Amino acid sequence: MNFTNHPFLESPSAKEIVWLYNNDLPLLKELHAAHESRIQASQDDPVRYGFDLPGWERIEEGLQQHNECLALGGNRSGKTTGFAKIVMKAVTESNDGHVVCFSQNEDTSIKVQQSAIWEMMPKEFKKKTKSIEGYINYSMQNGFTAKSFIFPDTRTRVDFKTYTQYSNNQMILERFE
Numbered sequence: 001m002n003f004t005n006h007p008f009l010e011s012p013s014a015k016e017i018v019w020l021y022n023n024d025l026p027l028l029k030e031l032h033a034a035h036e037s038r039i040q041a042s043q044d045d046p047v048r049y050g051f052d053l054p055g056w057e058r059i060e061e062g063l064q065q066h067n068e069c070l071a072l073g074g075n076r077s078g079k080t081t082g083f084a085k086i087v088m089k090a091v092t093e094s095n096d097g098h099v100v101c102f103s104q105n106e107d108t109s110i111k112v113q114q115s116a117i118w119e120m121m122p123k124e125f126k127k128k129t130k131s132i133e134g135y136i137n138y139s140m141q142n143g144f145t146a147k148s149f150i151f152p153d154t155r156t157r158v159d160f161k162t163y164t165q166y167s168n169n170q171m172i173l174e175r176f177e
Helices: 014-023 025-044 056-065 079-093 106-120 163-168
Strands: 098-103 148-150 157-162
Touching: 014 025, 056 079, 079 098, 079 106, 098 106, 098 163, 106 157, 157 163
Parallel strands: 098 157
Antiparallel strands: 148 157
């Protein structure tokens, strides 16, 4: 019986697995099923069941008190993933909202930012959706069609903009609150 390695979830040691196998097989099966289903749930719906890196809660607390947050860290430190989770949390929890995500340029927006937000989207919404209630159309190559999506459950709109667009035309933020 193999427990999937996970950076946050501990699995029993080989010695403990052998002991449980010999002394309490039903408990071992139950532990294995719980461990594996917890990992699967975090992959299917990272917003509700995923794991947070240390520091993400400070970002959320800061955003509750201020309308901006500066997150510093090296490459692969979790900044993009953390903010993607915060964006998807806002999208799934607010009705008729509007979120604007800025990125350095369109290429970075598609390859990094939009990809991270797609990964955070609950599994049941990771399909092409065109209805009165919502619009989601995503491809790995082009990101979200029209550089936006409307989440079906909450009708919250997410737009992807670049700093270059803003520096060329500050009016792109007109009527945004």
